[in-house]
Amino acid sequence: MITGFWHQVRAVVDRDLLRERRQGDMLWITIPFGAIALLLIPLAIGTDAVLLREIGPGMYWVIVMLFGVLVAVSRASRETLPQQDASALLGLDPAAGFVGRTVSSAIFLLIFEAVVGIVAIGLYDISIIGIGWLALTLLLVAAGLALLGTLTAAIVNSSSAGTALVPLLVAPLSVPLLLGATQTYDGLQGGYGILSWVLLMVAVVLVVAIIGVLTARPLQET
Amino acid sequence: MEPQVRIRRWPWVVIALSLAVAFTLSMISPADSVQGDLVRIMYVHVPSAWLAYTAFFVTFVGSVAYLVTKNLKWDRIAAASAEIGVYFTGLALSLGMIWAKPTWGVWWTWDARLTFTFIMFFVYLGYLALRRTTDDPIARASRSSVLGVLGAIQIPLVHFSVVWWRTLHQPPSLIKPDGPAIQDPLMLTALIIGVIAFTVVYVALMVKRIELIHLDERRLQIEQSIERPVAGEAVTAPELGAT
Numbered sequence: 144m145i146t147g148f149w150h151q152v153r154a155v156v157d158r159d160l161l162r163e164r165r166q167g168d169m170l171w172i173t174i175p176f177g178a179i180a181l182l183l184i185p186l187a188i189g190t191d192a193v194l195l196r197e198i199g200p201g202m203y204w205v206i207v208m209l210f211g212v213l214v215a216v217s218r219a220s221r222e223t224l225p226q227q228d229a230s231a232l233l234g235l236d237p238a239a240g241f242v243g244r245t246v247s248s249a250i251f252l253l254i255f256e257a258v259v260g261i262v263a264i265g266l267y268d269i270s271i272i273g274i275g276w277l278a279l280t281l282l283l284v285a286a287g288l289a290l291l292g293t294l295t296a297a298i299v300n301s302s303s304a305g306t307a308l309v310p311l312l313v314a315p316l317s318v319p320l321l322l323g324a325t326q327t328y329d330g331l332q333g334g335y336g337i338l339s340w341v342l343l344m345v346a347v348v349l350v351v352a353i354i355g356v357l358t359a360r361p362l363q364e365t
Numbered sequence: 366m367e368p369q370v371r372i373r374r375w376p377w378v379v380i381a382l383s384l385a386v387a388f389t390l391s392m393i394s395p396a397d398s399v400q401g402d403l404v405r406i407m408y409v410h411v412p413s414a415w416l417a418y419t420a421f422f423v424t425f426v427g428s429v430a431y432l433v434t435k436n437l438k439w440d441r442i443a444a445a446s447a448e449i450g451v452y453f454t455g456l457a458l459s460l461g462m463i464w465a466k467p468t469w470g471v472w473w474t475w476d477a478r479l480t481f482t483f484i485m486f487f488v489y490l491g492y493l494a495l496r497r498t499t500d501d502p503i504a505r506a507s508r509s510s511v512l513g514v515l516g517a518i519q520i521p522l523v524h525f526s527v528v529w530w531r532t533l534h535q536p537p538s539l540i541k542p543d544g545p546a547i548q549d550p551l552m553l554t555a556l557i558i559g560v561i562a563f564t565v566v567y568v569a570l571m572v573k574r575i576e577l578i579h580l581d582e583r584r585l586q587i588e589q590s591i592e593r594p595v596a597g598e599a600v601t602a603p604e605l606g607a608t
Contacts, residue, residue, distance in 0.1 A: 294515065298508045299495065308494055315487040316515060319522060350518060358511045361432060365504040 148239050155235070155243025160250070162221075169251050173213055177206050177259040181266055192268065199267025203260065204324045207284060208317050210255050214248050215292030216309045222300055227363065237359035241293060245355070248289035256281050273331040276341070280327045283344040287320040288313075290351040297355075297362045319347045370579040376569035383569075387412070387562035394555035406464045408555055412563035413457035414482070419567065420450025421489060421520055428513025431506055440506035443513050445574035447492050449567060454486045477526035485519040492516055500585060 163169055184202050185195055222244075230240060260281075263269055271277065295312045323344035330337035391408035427443030430436070461479065462472045473479065496509050 294511070298511050299498070308491065308498065311487065311494060312491040312512065315484045315491065316518070318481075318484050319518065347518065351515065354511065354514055358432065358514075361507050362511060365501075365507040 146234075148236060151236055151239035152243040152246065155240055156247045156250075159244065159247030163247075163251065169214065169217060170254060173210060174255055174258050177210055177255060178262045180206050180209075181259065181262055185266070195267045196269065199263055199269045200328045201325055202267070203263040203269070204284070204321055204328075206259060207252070207256055207324075208288065208314070208321050210259075211252060211288030211292055211317060212310045212313045214251055214289070215295050215313045216306050218244065218248065218292055218296040222296060224300075227300070231363060237363040238356045240363075241297065241355050241359040244296075245286075245289045245293045245352075248292055249285045252285035252288055253281065256285060270332070276327060276331055276337060279341065280324050280344070283341070283348055284320050284324050287344060287348045287351065288317055290348060290355055291316050291320075294351060294355045294358075297359070300362075319343055323347070370576060370583060373572060373576065376572045379569040380566050383562040383565045387559045390555040390558050394551045395549060397552075400468065403464060403467060404552075406460050408559045410457055410460040410464060411556060412560045413453045413460065415560050416563050416567050417450050417454040417457055417482075417485075418520060418524065419564065420446045420453060421485070421517065424450060424489070424492070424513045425517035425520070428510040431510045432514070437502060437506055440502075440510060441575050441578045442571070443510065444496060445571050445578060447489050447513070448574060449570050451486065451489045451493060453563075453567075454482060454489070458482060458486065478523065481519065481523040481526045485516075485523050488516045488519050502582065 181202065184198075188194070188198075231237075264271070291313050292309075295309055295316075299306070299308050299312070323340045326340040327337045327344075330340065387408065391405050394405075394408070396402050397404035423446035424443045427439045427441075427446060430439035431443065458479075465474065466472050492509060492512050495512055496505055499505050499508075
Protein backbone atom coordinates (compact mmCIF):
# COMPACT_ATOMS: atom_id res chain seq x y z
CA MET A 144 0.00 0.00 0.00
CA ILE A 145 1.30 3.47 -0.92
CA THR A 146 0.78 6.07 1.78
CA GLY A 147 0.73 9.82 1.38
CA PHE A 148 -1.64 11.73 -0.88
CA TRP A 149 0.85 12.85 -3.51
CA HIS A 150 2.54 9.44 -3.65
CA GLN A 151 -0.86 7.92 -4.43
CA VAL A 152 -1.45 10.57 -7.10
CA ARG A 153 1.90 9.72 -8.62
CA ALA A 154 1.09 5.99 -8.58
CA VAL A 155 -2.21 6.58 -10.42
CA VAL A 156 -0.52 8.81 -13.02
CA ASP A 157 2.21 6.20 -13.55
CA ARG A 158 -0.42 3.45 -13.93
CA ASP A 159 -2.36 5.45 -16.54
CA LEU A 160 0.77 6.42 -18.48
CA LEU A 161 1.99 2.82 -18.44
CA ARG A 162 -1.37 1.60 -19.69
CA GLU A 163 -1.30 4.21 -22.46
CA ARG A 164 2.28 3.22 -23.38
CA ARG A 165 1.20 -0.40 -23.69
CA GLN A 166 -2.07 0.17 -25.52
CA GLY A 167 -1.43 3.51 -27.19
CA ASP A 168 -5.03 3.91 -28.26
CA MET A 169 -5.42 7.50 -27.12
CA LEU A 170 -2.25 8.92 -28.61
CA TRP A 171 -1.84 6.72 -31.67
CA ILE A 172 -5.48 6.60 -32.72
CA THR A 173 -7.04 9.80 -31.44
CA ILE A 174 -4.27 12.22 -32.44
CA PRO A 175 -4.35 11.12 -36.10
CA PHE A 176 -8.13 11.33 -35.89
CA GLY A 177 -7.86 14.98 -34.74
CA ALA A 178 -5.46 15.76 -37.59
CA ILE A 179 -7.82 14.15 -40.11
CA ALA A 180 -10.71 16.22 -38.73
CA LEU A 181 -8.66 19.38 -39.37
CA LEU A 182 -8.02 18.13 -42.90
CA LEU A 183 -11.70 17.38 -43.56
CA ILE A 184 -13.03 20.82 -42.64
CA PRO A 185 -11.54 22.65 -45.68
CA LEU A 186 -12.91 19.88 -47.91
CA ALA A 187 -16.39 20.53 -46.52
CA ILE A 188 -16.44 24.34 -46.47
CA GLY A 189 -14.03 25.24 -49.27
CA THR A 190 -10.33 25.94 -49.54
CA ASP A 191 -10.41 29.73 -49.37
CA ALA A 192 -7.13 30.52 -47.57
CA VAL A 193 -8.40 33.76 -45.97
CA LEU A 194 -11.54 32.06 -44.63
CA LEU A 195 -9.53 29.11 -43.32
CA ARG A 196 -7.07 31.43 -41.56
CA GLU A 197 -10.05 33.13 -39.91
CA ILE A 198 -11.88 30.00 -38.76
CA GLY A 199 -8.80 27.83 -38.14
CA PRO A 200 -8.29 28.71 -34.45
CA GLY A 201 -11.98 28.12 -33.69
CA MET A 202 -11.93 24.75 -35.45
CA TYR A 203 -8.79 23.82 -33.53
CA TRP A 204 -10.47 24.53 -30.17
CA VAL A 205 -13.62 22.62 -31.16
CA ILE A 206 -11.51 19.58 -32.04
CA VAL A 207 -9.60 19.87 -28.75
CA MET A 208 -12.95 19.97 -26.93
CA LEU A 209 -14.21 16.90 -28.77
CA PHE A 210 -10.96 15.10 -27.95
CA GLY A 211 -11.63 15.99 -24.30
CA VAL A 212 -14.97 14.19 -24.67
CA LEU A 213 -13.19 11.14 -26.14
CA VAL A 214 -10.75 11.07 -23.21
CA ALA A 215 -13.72 11.12 -20.83
CA VAL A 216 -15.49 8.31 -22.75
CA SER A 217 -12.33 6.25 -22.68
CA ARG A 218 -11.90 6.93 -18.96
CA ALA A 219 -15.51 5.91 -18.22
CA SER A 220 -15.21 2.65 -20.15
CA ARG A 221 -11.85 1.73 -18.56
CA GLU A 222 -12.59 2.29 -14.89
CA THR A 223 -14.57 -0.85 -14.17
CA LEU A 224 -16.23 -1.65 -10.85
CA PRO A 225 -13.80 -4.45 -9.93
CA GLN A 226 -10.88 -2.07 -10.56
CA GLN A 227 -12.48 0.55 -8.33
CA ASP A 228 -13.10 -2.02 -5.61
CA ALA A 229 -9.49 -3.20 -5.84
CA SER A 230 -8.23 0.40 -5.56
CA ALA A 231 -10.46 1.00 -2.54
CA LEU A 232 -9.27 -2.21 -0.86
CA LEU A 233 -5.67 -1.16 -1.44
CA GLY A 234 -6.41 2.01 0.51
CA LEU A 235 -6.32 4.47 -2.38
CA ASP A 236 -7.68 7.83 -1.28
CA PRO A 237 -10.56 8.60 -3.70
CA ALA A 238 -9.44 12.23 -3.93
CA ALA A 239 -5.90 11.10 -4.83
CA GLY A 240 -7.38 8.79 -7.46
CA PHE A 241 -9.36 11.70 -8.89
CA VAL A 242 -6.33 14.01 -8.99
CA GLY A 243 -4.12 11.27 -10.49
CA ARG A 244 -6.61 10.43 -13.24
CA THR A 245 -7.05 14.15 -13.97
CA VAL A 246 -3.28 14.71 -14.24
CA SER A 247 -2.84 11.79 -16.64
CA SER A 248 -5.79 12.98 -18.78
CA ALA A 249 -4.34 16.50 -18.79
CA ILE A 250 -0.98 15.12 -20.00
CA PHE A 251 -2.75 13.32 -22.89
CA LEU A 252 -4.67 16.48 -23.71
CA LEU A 253 -1.55 18.65 -23.68
CA ILE A 254 0.20 16.26 -26.07
CA PHE A 255 -2.90 16.27 -28.29
CA GLU A 256 -3.08 20.09 -28.19
CA ALA A 257 0.60 20.41 -29.13
CA VAL A 258 0.55 17.94 -32.03
CA VAL A 259 -2.80 19.02 -33.47
CA GLY A 260 -1.81 22.66 -32.90
CA ILE A 261 1.24 22.23 -35.16
CA VAL A 262 -0.98 20.57 -37.80
CA ALA A 263 -3.50 23.44 -37.51
CA ILE A 264 -0.77 26.09 -37.90
CA GLY A 265 0.49 24.29 -41.00
CA LEU A 266 -2.88 23.68 -42.64
CA TYR A 267 -4.67 26.90 -41.75
CA ASP A 268 -1.73 29.33 -41.63
CA ILE A 269 -2.69 30.44 -38.11
CA SER A 270 -0.65 33.33 -36.74
CA ILE A 271 0.73 33.10 -33.22
CA ILE A 272 0.85 36.19 -31.00
CA GLY A 273 1.43 36.20 -27.24
CA ILE A 274 3.00 32.77 -26.88
CA GLY A 275 3.02 32.95 -23.06
CA TRP A 276 -0.73 33.62 -22.84
CA LEU A 277 -1.43 30.95 -25.44
CA ALA A 278 0.62 28.43 -23.46
CA LEU A 279 -1.37 29.33 -20.35
CA THR A 280 -4.62 28.94 -22.31
CA LEU A 281 -3.54 25.50 -23.57
CA LEU A 282 -2.71 24.48 -20.02
CA LEU A 283 -6.01 25.76 -18.60
CA VAL A 284 -8.08 24.10 -21.34
CA ALA A 285 -6.23 20.81 -20.85
CA ALA A 286 -6.70 20.99 -17.07
CA GLY A 287 -10.36 22.01 -17.37
CA LEU A 288 -11.26 19.31 -19.89
CA ALA A 289 -9.34 16.69 -17.92
CA LEU A 290 -11.17 17.68 -14.73
CA LEU A 291 -14.58 17.66 -16.42
CA GLY A 292 -13.87 14.36 -18.14
CA THR A 293 -12.60 12.65 -14.99
CA LEU A 294 -15.49 13.94 -12.89
CA THR A 295 -18.09 12.98 -15.49
CA ALA A 296 -16.56 9.53 -15.88
CA ALA A 297 -16.81 9.11 -12.09
CA ILE A 298 -20.44 10.26 -12.13
CA VAL A 299 -21.60 7.87 -14.85
CA ASN A 300 -19.33 5.00 -13.86
CA SER A 301 -20.98 1.64 -13.29
CA SER A 302 -24.25 2.83 -14.81
CA SER A 303 -25.45 0.84 -17.79
CA ALA A 304 -25.72 3.79 -20.17
CA GLY A 305 -22.54 5.32 -18.73
CA THR A 306 -20.26 5.80 -21.68
CA ALA A 307 -23.11 6.75 -24.01
CA LEU A 308 -24.05 9.55 -21.64
CA VAL A 309 -20.56 11.06 -21.25
CA PRO A 310 -20.58 13.25 -24.41
CA LEU A 311 -23.97 14.72 -23.49
CA LEU A 312 -22.60 15.69 -20.07
CA VAL A 313 -19.09 16.87 -20.97
CA ALA A 314 -19.77 18.85 -24.18
CA PRO A 315 -22.17 21.47 -22.74
CA LEU A 316 -20.19 21.83 -19.51
CA SER A 317 -16.98 22.55 -21.41
CA VAL A 318 -18.48 25.54 -23.24
CA PRO A 319 -16.98 28.15 -20.84
CA LEU A 320 -13.53 26.70 -21.59
CA LEU A 321 -14.11 26.79 -25.34
CA LEU A 322 -15.36 30.35 -25.06
CA GLY A 323 -12.42 31.42 -22.90
CA ALA A 324 -9.89 29.85 -25.27
CA THR A 325 -11.34 31.31 -28.47
CA GLN A 326 -11.83 34.77 -26.94
CA THR A 327 -8.28 34.78 -25.54
CA TYR A 328 -6.90 34.00 -28.99
CA ASP A 329 -9.07 36.70 -30.59
CA GLY A 330 -8.04 39.17 -27.88
CA LEU A 331 -4.36 38.51 -28.50
CA GLN A 332 -4.85 38.95 -32.24
CA GLY A 333 -6.96 42.10 -31.86
CA GLY A 334 -4.87 43.59 -29.05
CA TYR A 335 -7.69 43.93 -26.51
CA GLY A 336 -7.97 42.74 -22.90
CA ILE A 337 -7.98 38.99 -22.28
CA LEU A 338 -7.70 38.90 -18.51
CA SER A 339 -11.42 38.34 -17.93
CA TRP A 340 -11.38 35.31 -20.27
CA VAL A 341 -8.32 33.85 -18.61
CA LEU A 342 -10.00 34.37 -15.23
CA LEU A 343 -13.15 32.63 -16.52
CA MET A 344 -11.07 29.57 -17.41
CA VAL A 345 -9.23 29.69 -14.07
CA ALA A 346 -12.58 29.92 -12.26
CA VAL A 347 -13.97 26.89 -14.14
CA VAL A 348 -10.83 24.86 -13.40
CA LEU A 349 -10.94 25.77 -9.69
CA VAL A 350 -14.68 25.11 -9.29
CA VAL A 351 -14.55 21.71 -11.03
CA ALA A 352 -11.38 20.76 -9.13
CA ILE A 353 -13.00 21.58 -5.79
CA ILE A 354 -16.21 19.71 -6.69
CA GLY A 355 -14.20 16.75 -7.96
CA VAL A 356 -12.02 16.43 -4.85
CA LEU A 357 -14.89 16.94 -2.41
CA THR A 358 -17.22 14.46 -4.13
CA ALA A 359 -14.62 11.77 -4.91
CA ARG A 360 -15.43 9.76 -1.79
CA PRO A 361 -19.25 9.87 -2.00
CA LEU A 362 -19.04 8.91 -5.68
CA GLN A 363 -16.77 5.97 -4.94
CA GLU A 364 -19.01 4.74 -2.15
CA THR A 365 -22.08 4.39 -4.39
CA MET B 366 -45.53 -1.23 6.26
CA GLU B 367 -44.65 2.08 4.63
CA PRO B 368 -47.16 4.93 5.13
CA GLN B 369 -49.48 5.64 2.20
CA VAL B 370 -48.52 8.55 -0.08
CA ARG B 371 -50.96 11.42 0.37
CA ILE B 372 -52.52 12.52 -2.92
CA ARG B 373 -53.20 16.26 -2.86
CA ARG B 374 -55.73 17.87 -5.19
CA TRP B 375 -55.19 21.52 -4.27
CA PRO B 376 -52.15 22.00 -6.57
CA TRP B 377 -54.37 21.54 -9.65
CA VAL B 378 -56.77 24.25 -8.39
CA VAL B 379 -53.86 26.58 -7.62
CA ILE B 380 -52.31 25.98 -11.06
CA ALA B 381 -55.63 26.66 -12.85
CA LEU B 382 -56.28 29.85 -10.85
CA SER B 383 -52.75 31.20 -11.25
CA LEU B 384 -52.70 30.59 -15.00
CA ALA B 385 -56.16 32.18 -15.34
CA VAL B 386 -54.98 35.34 -13.55
CA ALA B 387 -51.76 35.52 -15.63
CA PHE B 388 -53.70 34.95 -18.88
CA THR B 389 -56.36 37.58 -18.05
CA LEU B 390 -53.78 40.24 -17.20
CA SER B 391 -51.73 39.50 -20.30
CA MET B 392 -54.88 39.98 -22.39
CA ILE B 393 -56.07 43.23 -20.79
CA SER B 394 -52.66 44.91 -20.80
CA PRO B 395 -52.18 47.26 -23.76
CA ALA B 396 -50.49 46.28 -27.00
CA ASP B 397 -46.93 47.57 -27.43
CA SER B 398 -46.48 50.66 -29.63
CA VAL B 399 -43.76 48.92 -31.68
CA GLN B 400 -44.38 45.18 -31.31
CA GLY B 401 -48.19 45.30 -31.19
CA ASP B 402 -49.87 42.17 -29.80
CA LEU B 403 -46.66 40.22 -30.20
CA VAL B 404 -45.58 41.62 -26.83
CA ARG B 405 -48.10 39.30 -25.12
CA ILE B 406 -45.72 36.41 -25.74
CA MET B 407 -43.43 38.12 -23.22
CA TYR B 408 -45.97 37.54 -20.43
CA VAL B 409 -45.23 33.83 -20.74
CA HIS B 410 -41.65 33.98 -22.05
CA VAL B 411 -40.23 36.11 -19.21
CA PRO B 412 -41.89 34.13 -16.35
CA SER B 413 -40.80 30.87 -18.02
CA ALA B 414 -37.20 32.05 -18.19
CA TRP B 415 -37.42 33.22 -14.56
CA LEU B 416 -38.77 29.82 -13.54
CA ALA B 417 -35.97 28.06 -15.41
CA TYR B 418 -33.37 29.93 -13.32
CA THR B 419 -35.32 29.39 -10.12
CA ALA B 420 -35.81 25.69 -10.80
CA PHE B 421 -32.16 25.06 -11.60
CA PHE B 422 -31.07 27.07 -8.57
CA VAL B 423 -33.36 24.88 -6.42
CA THR B 424 -31.76 21.83 -8.07
CA PHE B 425 -28.37 23.20 -7.06
CA VAL B 426 -29.51 23.81 -3.46
CA GLY B 427 -31.15 20.36 -3.27
CA SER B 428 -28.00 18.72 -4.65
CA VAL B 429 -25.71 20.47 -2.16
CA ALA B 430 -28.11 19.65 0.68
CA TYR B 431 -28.19 15.97 -0.35
CA LEU B 432 -24.41 15.74 -0.53
CA VAL B 433 -24.15 17.27 2.96
CA THR B 434 -27.05 15.49 4.72
CA LYS B 435 -27.50 12.29 2.61
CA ASN B 436 -31.24 12.77 3.10
CA LEU B 437 -33.14 11.53 0.01
CA LYS B 438 -35.76 14.24 0.54
CA TRP B 439 -33.31 16.76 -0.95
CA ASP B 440 -32.61 14.57 -3.95
CA ARG B 441 -36.36 14.36 -4.67
CA ILE B 442 -36.58 18.17 -4.52
CA ALA B 443 -33.56 18.54 -6.83
CA ALA B 444 -34.92 16.03 -9.34
CA ALA B 445 -38.45 17.45 -9.38
CA SER B 446 -37.11 20.97 -9.82
CA ALA B 447 -34.77 19.96 -12.66
CA GLU B 448 -37.65 18.35 -14.56
CA ILE B 449 -39.82 21.44 -14.21
CA GLY B 450 -36.84 23.64 -15.09
CA VAL B 451 -36.17 21.71 -18.31
CA TYR B 452 -39.84 22.06 -19.28
CA PHE B 453 -39.87 25.83 -18.68
CA THR B 454 -36.49 26.32 -20.40
CA GLY B 455 -37.92 24.55 -23.44
CA LEU B 456 -41.02 26.75 -23.25
CA ALA B 457 -38.94 29.95 -22.94
CA LEU B 458 -36.76 28.93 -25.91
CA SER B 459 -39.73 27.98 -28.10
CA LEU B 460 -41.67 31.15 -27.31
CA GLY B 461 -38.52 33.23 -27.83
CA MET B 462 -38.15 31.71 -31.30
CA ILE B 463 -41.81 32.35 -32.16
CA TRP B 464 -41.38 35.97 -31.04
CA ALA B 465 -38.02 36.37 -32.83
CA LYS B 466 -39.25 35.40 -36.31
CA PRO B 467 -41.55 38.43 -36.85
CA THR B 468 -39.39 40.77 -34.71
CA TRP B 469 -35.83 39.93 -35.73
CA GLY B 470 -36.69 38.19 -38.99
CA VAL B 471 -35.09 34.88 -37.99
CA TRP B 472 -36.12 31.93 -35.79
CA TRP B 473 -32.68 31.68 -34.27
CA THR B 474 -29.71 33.97 -33.97
CA TRP B 475 -26.32 33.29 -32.38
CA ASP B 476 -27.07 35.59 -29.53
CA ALA B 477 -25.21 34.98 -26.25
CA ARG B 478 -28.35 34.65 -24.10
CA LEU B 479 -30.05 32.27 -26.55
CA THR B 480 -26.99 30.12 -27.03
CA PHE B 481 -26.24 29.83 -23.32
CA THR B 482 -29.87 29.04 -22.52
CA PHE B 483 -29.81 26.28 -25.12
CA ILE B 484 -26.58 24.90 -23.59
CA MET B 485 -28.12 25.05 -20.10
CA PHE B 486 -31.11 23.10 -21.49
CA PHE B 487 -28.74 20.32 -22.61
CA VAL B 488 -26.88 20.27 -19.28
CA TYR B 489 -30.11 19.55 -17.42
CA LEU B 490 -31.32 17.11 -20.08
CA GLY B 491 -28.10 15.26 -19.27
CA TYR B 492 -28.98 15.46 -15.58
CA LEU B 493 -32.37 13.86 -16.25
CA ALA B 494 -30.81 11.24 -18.54
CA LEU B 495 -28.28 10.38 -15.82
CA ARG B 496 -31.09 9.80 -13.32
CA ARG B 497 -32.66 7.24 -15.64
CA THR B 498 -29.54 5.08 -15.77
CA THR B 499 -30.07 3.42 -12.38
CA ASP B 500 -32.94 2.37 -10.10
CA ASP B 501 -30.78 2.42 -6.98
CA PRO B 502 -31.98 5.57 -5.16
CA ILE B 503 -28.72 6.13 -3.26
CA ALA B 504 -26.45 5.79 -6.32
CA ARG B 505 -28.83 7.90 -8.37
CA ALA B 506 -28.94 10.62 -5.72
CA SER B 507 -25.16 10.75 -5.21
CA ARG B 508 -24.30 10.86 -8.89
CA SER B 509 -26.97 13.31 -9.98
CA SER B 510 -26.24 15.59 -7.00
CA VAL B 511 -22.68 16.09 -8.20
CA LEU B 512 -23.99 16.96 -11.65
CA GLY B 513 -26.62 19.22 -10.08
CA VAL B 514 -23.83 21.21 -8.44
CA LEU B 515 -21.64 21.19 -11.56
CA GLY B 516 -24.49 22.26 -13.84
CA ALA B 517 -25.12 25.36 -11.76
CA ILE B 518 -22.01 26.94 -13.35
CA GLN B 519 -24.25 27.64 -16.35
CA ILE B 520 -26.86 29.73 -14.47
CA PRO B 521 -24.77 32.91 -13.95
CA LEU B 522 -23.36 32.54 -17.48
CA VAL B 523 -26.89 32.63 -18.93
CA HIS B 524 -28.05 35.50 -16.75
CA PHE B 525 -25.04 37.76 -17.23
CA SER B 526 -24.48 36.91 -20.90
CA VAL B 527 -26.56 39.94 -21.97
CA VAL B 528 -24.45 42.15 -19.70
CA TRP B 529 -21.04 40.73 -20.72
CA TRP B 530 -21.71 40.69 -24.46
CA ARG B 531 -23.48 43.29 -26.56
CA THR B 532 -25.93 41.03 -28.30
CA LEU B 533 -29.37 41.14 -29.85
CA HIS B 534 -31.22 39.97 -26.75
CA GLN B 535 -32.26 42.88 -24.55
CA PRO B 536 -30.69 43.24 -21.08
CA PRO B 537 -32.79 42.42 -17.97
CA SER B 538 -36.14 44.27 -18.04
CA LEU B 539 -37.28 43.88 -14.43
CA ILE B 540 -34.25 43.41 -12.18
CA LYS B 541 -32.14 46.49 -12.91
CA PRO B 542 -30.28 48.85 -10.57
CA ASP B 543 -32.10 51.90 -12.02
CA GLY B 544 -35.57 50.36 -11.91
CA PRO B 545 -37.61 48.34 -14.43
CA ALA B 546 -37.27 49.25 -18.11
CA ILE B 547 -41.04 48.96 -18.70
CA GLN B 548 -42.78 52.33 -18.32
CA ASP B 549 -46.48 51.43 -18.73
CA PRO B 550 -47.85 50.56 -15.24
CA LEU B 551 -50.40 48.03 -16.55
CA MET B 552 -47.78 46.21 -18.62
CA LEU B 553 -45.40 46.18 -15.67
CA THR B 554 -48.15 44.91 -13.33
CA ALA B 555 -49.14 42.19 -15.80
CA LEU B 556 -45.53 41.06 -16.09
CA ILE B 557 -44.85 41.08 -12.33
CA ILE B 558 -48.11 39.26 -11.52
CA GLY B 559 -47.30 36.83 -14.35
CA VAL B 560 -43.94 36.08 -12.74
CA ILE B 561 -45.63 35.58 -9.33
CA ALA B 562 -48.37 33.38 -10.85
CA PHE B 563 -45.82 31.21 -12.65
CA THR B 564 -43.81 30.89 -9.42
CA VAL B 565 -46.95 29.65 -7.66
CA VAL B 566 -47.47 27.19 -10.55
CA TYR B 567 -43.88 26.02 -10.01
CA VAL B 568 -44.51 25.39 -6.32
CA ALA B 569 -47.71 23.47 -7.07
CA LEU B 570 -45.97 21.41 -9.77
CA MET B 571 -43.16 20.66 -7.32
CA VAL B 572 -45.68 19.33 -4.78
CA LYS B 573 -47.26 17.06 -7.42
CA ARG B 574 -43.92 15.91 -8.86
CA ILE B 575 -42.48 15.02 -5.46
CA GLU B 576 -45.72 13.15 -4.75
CA LEU B 577 -45.19 11.23 -7.99
CA ILE B 578 -41.60 10.40 -7.03
CA HIS B 579 -42.88 9.01 -3.71
CA LEU B 580 -45.44 6.89 -5.59
CA ASP B 581 -42.75 5.66 -7.96
CA GLU B 582 -40.52 4.66 -5.04
CA ARG B 583 -43.47 2.78 -3.45
CA ARG B 584 -44.09 0.99 -6.76
CA LEU B 585 -40.45 -0.10 -6.89
CA GLN B 586 -40.60 -1.32 -3.27
CA ILE B 587 -43.75 -3.35 -4.00
CA GLU B 588 -42.26 -4.77 -7.19
CA GLN B 589 -39.10 -5.81 -5.36
CA SER B 590 -41.05 -7.40 -2.49
CA ILE B 591 -43.11 -9.67 -4.76
CA GLU B 592 -41.72 -13.19 -4.78
CA ARG B 593 -41.06 -14.27 -8.32
CA PRO B 594 -40.30 -17.76 -9.61
CA VAL B 595 -36.56 -18.31 -9.95
CA ALA B 596 -35.08 -20.01 -13.00
CA GLY B 597 -34.33 -23.65 -12.17
CA GLU B 598 -36.64 -23.64 -9.12
CA ALA B 599 -38.75 -26.49 -10.52
CA VAL B 600 -35.69 -28.70 -10.95
CA THR B 601 -35.04 -30.95 -7.96
CA ALA B 602 -31.75 -32.56 -7.14
CA PRO B 603 -31.63 -36.29 -8.01
CA GLU B 604 -31.74 -38.60 -5.01
CA LEU B 605 -28.61 -40.71 -4.65
CA GLY B 606 -29.18 -44.41 -4.63
CA ALA B 607 -32.72 -44.21 -6.09
CA THR B 608 -33.60 -46.99 -8.50
